[in-house]
Amino acid sequence: MSPRADAFARLLEAFERLPGVGPKTAQRFAVYLLAEDRMAAAQLADALGTGLQRIGRCARCNTFSESTLCSTCADESRDPSVLAIVETPADQQALEATLGYQGLYWVLMGRVSPLDGATPQSLGFEALLDRASDGQVREVIIATNFTVEGEATAFMLSDLLKRKGLKVTRLARGLPVGGELEYVDLPTLAASLRDRRPG
Numbered sequence: 001m002s003p004r005a006d007a008f009a010r011l012l013e014a015f016e017r018l019p020g021v022g023p024k025t026a027q028r029f030a031v032y033l034l035a036e037d038r039m040a041a042a043q044l045a046d047a048l049g050t051g052l053q054r055i056g057r058c059a060r061c062n063t064f065s066e067s068t069l070c071s072t073c074a075d076e077s078r079d080p081s082v083l084a085i086v087e088t089p090a091d092q093q094a095l096e097a098t099l100g101y102q103g104l105y106w107v108l109m110g111r112v113s114p115l116d117g118a119t120p121q122s123l124g125f126e127a128l129l130d131r132a133s134d135g136q137v138r139e140v141i142i143a144t145n146f147t148v149e150g151e152a153t154a155f156m157l158s159d160l161l162k163r164k165g166l167k168v169t170r171l172a173r174g175l176p177v178g179g180e181l182e183y184v185d186l187p188t189l190a191a192s193l194r195d196r197r198p199g
Contacts, residue, residue, distance in 0.1 A: 008034075060131070062124065063089050063107040072096075072105060079103045081138040085128065085157060087111050087145055091181040095143060098190040103141070106131055111149040112156060118149075120156060128157075132166055139167040142199045146177050158199035168199035 008030065015026035033041035057063065058070035065071075072078060072092075082103030086092045087110060095101050106128050110118045132140055140161050144150035154170060161168045172195035181189065 061105045061107055062109060062127070063092055063105065077102075080136040082141065083132055083137045083139070084141040084143045086143045086181065087150065087153075088182075091143065091145070094181045094184065094189060095193065098186055098193060100190045100193050103139075108144070108153070111144060111147070112153040113149045123153075125157070125160065129160060129164060132161060133164050137166065139169060140199075141193075141196055142168060142170045143181070143193075145180050147180075154199065161199075169196040170199040171196050 011030045011034075012023070012026045015021055015029050016023060021029070033044070054066050055064050056066070058065040058073055059068050060073040061070060063070050063072075067074075079102050082101075083106055084092075084095060084101060084103055085106045085108065086095065087108050089107055092105050092107055095105075108123050108128070110123050112118055112120060112123065131137075140157075142154045142157055142161075144154045144157075158168050158170070172192045176184070184192075
């Protein structure tokens, strides 16, 4: 195999690692970037390289951040007595977009899914319990998605948090079963947040 073919194959393999991208889509991406828009390819490569170097995790909520604390955790106007647990930074942004939540967050960066190797240990449940037990948090809103894995994660978290003596609530069921927070329309998401129920 020539170096060119090897590099192209590696590029295809890299694209195929993205969720929802199969061989044909990977090939379409690679051909477009190499044949039609090399400037976009260079911009993408540079942005990925910079992101990998500069973006880490917030020490307080576990979301992506370029500094020790993300902008939400550093905002002193936020209510530290309420903590929302979400699966991903995209879910966090969806809740923020409703303008109806002024508390703080914990971002799991996944959900319990033993088949995918995502366990309570790998998701940092212990660190979450330490964070929720800091003496300031009075209510924990479990805002995981209403998928099978999201529900299992919510069930486990609810049990662990209640044992710590915390008030635990869950987003209302106005969200569609099987739905992902980042794709839910904002009025529905805002209503679900407002009408949350005990977890």
